Amino acid sequence: MATEASHYYVPNPSLYPFILSVGLLLMAAGFIFNINHYAVGLWMLLLGFLCVLYVLFGWFGSIIDESESGKYKAWEDRSFRIGMIVFISSEVAFFAAFFGALFYMRNISVPELASFDPNFTMYKDFLGTWPTAGPGGMVLGMEYKPPQFTPMAAWGIPALNTLILLSSGATVTWAHWGLLKDNRRQLVIGLFLTIALGILFLGLQAYEYHHAYTEMGLTLGTGAYGATFFMLTGFHGFHVTLGTIMLIVILLRSMKGHFRPDHHFAFEGVAWYWHFVDVVWLLLFVLVYWL
């Protein structure tokens, strides 16, 4: 039923979306059982992950085949472009939730906890200065004492990471220029550099996390500061990981001779994603590390 008669390419029936949904169901249920200490959870999680992996290879594989066999023309290309823009917009909204939580805690809930009438407050010695691990109290039936911790300084590794990610934005653009000029060498070197910078960034983030947990007393459970710090940088790091994997796929495809100067949405989609991740980092650097 691939519609040769119609101008727009409607793909053949495909089982991948269904398998992907089953995989996600298994992963979700498995994760729930796992965190609630049922042994079966881990196996469901693994099985679901295998389903998802199978679909990622199969589904993207068939898209690449369709693209390389010339089924996507300008009209289909425009669909992918608009779709990617909308998808990245939804990612912006996702990060906005966590930035919103950060602003709320810094500007509303923490100052308020410190501002109660001294005669009535539970939090007498709490100053409400940022960064904070909170005033302490009961959490899920257990006493929580705010731990001593050192906040993450901006002008060490984080500043270096900013430089690294900004450079990777430049190298991916340089690779794009190479693709537009049909200069394969520039394309491949540019992509390789971008991936190398991405991995370097992730390595430094991992080192920073390790340092925070082992020496700075800063963990996910370190009150308002720890929660927002690790959730924001953690989700960002997760997105950098995804972006790096996508860039590796694009690099492999470039080395196989895929893409033409006038037909390379996959490259551009990934580049857009990479720039988005870059911009999120700049916000993180200013709002989480620096200020």
Place this chain on the structure above:
Amino acid sequence: MTTAAQAHEAHHDHHPTGIMRWLTTTNHKDIGTMYLVFALIMFMVGGAMALAVRAELFQPGMQLMRPEFFNQLIGVHALIMIFAALMPAATGFANWLIPLQIGAPDMALPRLNNWGFWLLPPAAILLTLPFILALFGIGDGAIATGWTFYAPLSVQEGIGVDFAIFAVHLLGISSVMGSINIIVTIFNMRAPGMTMMKLPLFAWGWLITAFLLIATIPVLAGAVTMLLTDRHFGTHFFNAAGGGDPILFQHLFWFFGHPEVYILLLPVWGFIPHILSAFSRKPTYGYKAQVYSFWAIGILSLVVWAHHVFTVGMPVPALLYFMYSTMSISLPLAVLFFCWIATMWRGAMSFETPMLFATGWIILFGIGGLTGLVLADVAADAQYHHSYFVVAHFHYTLFAGGMMGMMAGTYFWLPKMTGRMYSEKLGKLHFWLTAIAFNLTFMPQFFLGLAGMPRRIPDYALQFAEFNMISSIGAFILGLSQLIFVYNIVSCIRGQGEKAADKPWEGAEGLEWTLSSPPPYHSFTVQPVVK
């Protein structure tokens, strides 16, 4: 609007048969059908839960169930009705109608479209599985916090909350994928000459809906993710001991939750004008005004969320801001009401079932809107908050405004989708039973709320007994009369009833009526040209 002839070549109908057709389909009508059938099934499931709730509330005292189970029922009822009945119904209509109305060969991203649907059954399984697990001694049942997941209750509760969190994640992915597809389709797949300002209002309504989903669903995903880490990974987002705040959750939730109301309503506001204009045999009044009102309401809905939590202790300037911004939504909404009524003004009206539902809808949704204004008043809200007044209000907006709108659309486009006319007699019976039983169910709840009956409580004081009994009787009539609806749809699908003409409604306008009933498997293999 005129169209070029559409070539329909039979040999393009190849697709797998049996169950594989539905598992693998990339066809917008197949996917639309699955969405609609799923919505109908979940509507009955959610309705059964509501009836169990009303049975418990038939008399004061504890009759049928433990209070924990009652709490689980109300929460899962709401989640199912919102996420698994109303939203899929709207998406099903979008899949069916938008390509037909804008002259497209299919949705822009057909495989993604299928994924969007197949995420829904897993989400429904996750929502309801804890009920079954509890029978085997695993966990203590489904989420019992109400659909709003408020912390700290949702942080303390059992495994049901985890299941609901991941159900929301899957539903969220589904909504985002569906929205991407609809936005791309509307921007990229319109027939030549179909400019944005000639777009059918249903497509406009859905476009704004899709924008709202893209802006808010990820925020809900973020909020429930914070909930998950608070529950299992030691964060303190919603606990004052760590510097967090349970009220933070309410803000994040309602930043999603209020636009969600318009997400449910905008598709209905989109297709009501089609129905009113068809049965008044007049063009839609104020097309531009309606489009601009959609935009105004969509944008305003993103900045009014805290009117859901007026009583939580906000500073007075915040209360004033959220009160006035909420009330200002009534201005574009009043424009819409005016346009709907003006569309009917001096029309040659006839009252087939879709028109009965559409006109009844205007009145009942009007009651929902006006009682919303009352709740938007900070001073008055202090009395109404968390009472049965709120329950009555949002059932007027979401059952009357949402579900009955969907029913109007179903009767209007069912002949087009199935190629058969439904039974007009049964359709009218369905309308009158629904409209009367609906008011019987929910009108008393306004008074219960004013008299001080709180929501989400399985027992109540003796003075509320009569009105609760009336409400429960109404609810059972309402629930049972939906079986007529199901029967009408099923008999159309099974090919009973008269054959429907290509354009079964004399006054109907739009590209979808230029196709056969039912339309060919591939809608517009050659795009029509709109003049």
